[in-house]
Amino acid sequence: MMRQTAAIFLDSYRELNSRKLFWVAIGISGLIVAAFACTGINAQGLTFITWTLPIPFIGSFFTPELFYKWAFINIGVKFWLSWIAMGLALLSTASVFPDFVANGSIELSLSKPIGRLRLFLTKYAAAMLFATLQVATFTIASFLVIGIRGGAWEWRIFLAIPIVVLVFSYVYCVCVMCGLLTRSTIFSLLAAGLFWLFLFLLNLADQGTLAFKAQTQAEIAQSERTLPRMQENARKTIAKTLALNDPSIQLPAYSDDAKAGNxxxxxxxxxxxxxxxxxxxxAEKKELLETITKWNTGFVIGKAILPKTTETTSLLDRSLLSEDDIKRIRMGDEPEAQPVVIEDETPNPTETREQRQQRRREIQADAAGRVEQALRSRSLWYVIGGSLAFEAVILSFCAWFFSRRDF
Known part of the structure; x- marks a missing residue:
């Protein structure tokens, strides 16, 4: 029985291997890794082969090891593998099940001594192999670059393989379901793309409300630190004014309590x-915070039973970058950072421009730290457990449909 399974798996692999998109993706991965290897940092700035792009202070917060790990995560994984390469993988594998269940093709496979459930899972695993080979090739090459150029043989880089393949499976299971139901490659690809877009927009809403919430919390925290000082200064002003005891000076209409020292x-x-x-x-910001918190909580609950593509990919950040590394990177971005949302622009004539800019930087740094802490506090069960539960439901339905359908 294992021989029949291996034969079907091998045939599926050969079919995928013969497609040009597979080799196009591998070739682009090679080019990205080559550019990755040619790039570096020194005391002057960013280097590429023999050229140097002056970027002041980049060496003060980026070590070669941290730079290559940051580039691998944000450019290699979050941009190339999680978007472009995954899109190419969907294009290549979307037709696997529609073509498989087409008339004249499925009969030959069903005639072999292998159960339908195993047949379905074998075809699914073979399709997943396409994404696995792409990610593995890119990760192995990046591991060598980071080790040779960055001086860090970071074995946790290989966590990118299961993480990215897992993200691909979240979207591909929907593609498989639509392919089995409609036998249409175009419809299954379109449905998977729309589902992927929906997950992206839902995560964008979650991230946006979380950033707004963190910004508001940071502004409230700063106001609560500032108000006691302002109140104390006002008390001193009242005491000094009353102590003058000069009839020629028109005093504000202070109450008797103020004159009594209260x-x-x-x-x-x-x-x-x-x-x-x-x-x-x-007071207005506290009311606004309650509203934002309700919206953000709603998005978090709504995402609980759905695949979390972005947050699953961000698990690599937790493994490769420590909190100190993230703080160092954030310190490098801070001078040029722009407010996430509206600032507290209450006019203050006594505040200089430098003080106002410093206050804004403190709020932005505090808000960024709150966002990072909130995202890291989300458990693996929430990030992966709910996503795998969704995929298990979809694949169970697909397996049941494939096993019961009269082709």
């Missing part, structure tokens, strides 16, 4: 008009 909020607002504005802004 100024009210209204007294503090008279001493510093900015205080009331900041307090009102803080």
């Amino acid at each position: 100024p009210t909020d209204a007294d503090l607002a008279l001493a510093n008009p900015m205080l009331a504005t900041r307090q009102k802004s803080l």
Whole structure:
């Protein structure tokens, strides 16, 4: 029985291997790794073969090891393997099951002494081999580049193989289901593409509301640190004003409590008009935070039972980059960083331009840290467990349909 399974698997592999897109993807992977190997960093900036692109301070937060790992994750995996190469793999494998169940093709396979369930799983595994070979080739070559050029033989790089193949399987199972139901390659490819787009947009909504939430939390935290100082300064102003005891000076209409040494909020607002504005802004932001949190929680719950392509890919970040590495990279981006969302632009005449810029940088750094912490706090069960449960349901239906269908 294993001989028949191996024969079907080998035939499927030969069919995929004969397709030009497979070798196109391998060739592009080779070019990317070659460019990867020709790129480096030094004290002056970014280097490519003999050319140098001056980038100030890049050497202060990027070591060669960190640079190559960062490039492998963000360019090699998150861009090339998770988008372009995965798209090519879908184009190449979308026709596997529609062609397989077409009249005149399925009868020959069903005539062999092999169960339908094993036949289905064998064809599915052979199709998954296409993506596995692409990812494995790119990862092995990148491992050598990082070891030789970066001086770090990082074996955890090979986690990219199961992670990226897992992401491909999330989308491909939908392609297989539509291919079995409609026997149409175009429809199954279109359905898989739309499902992939839906997952991307859902994750974008989650990430966007999470960033907005973190930004608002950072602004609230800074306001709560600033308000006590402003209140204390207002109390000192009231005390100094009352201590003058000069009838020629028209004093603000402070209450008797203020004169007794216990100024009210209204007294503090008279001493510093900015205080009331900041307090009102803080209250509004807390209300806004409640609304944002509800939306973000809704997206997180909605994603729980669906494949999480972006978050699964980001598991590689957790393995290869420590929190200190991420902080170093973020410090390098900080001077040029732009606000994620609206800033607290409450006018403050006493605040200099440098102080305002520093305040914004502190808010951005705090918000970025909160986002990173929130994403890393999501458990493997949430990221992978729900995704695999969805895929298991889809594949179980496909296996049942294939086993019961009268072809």
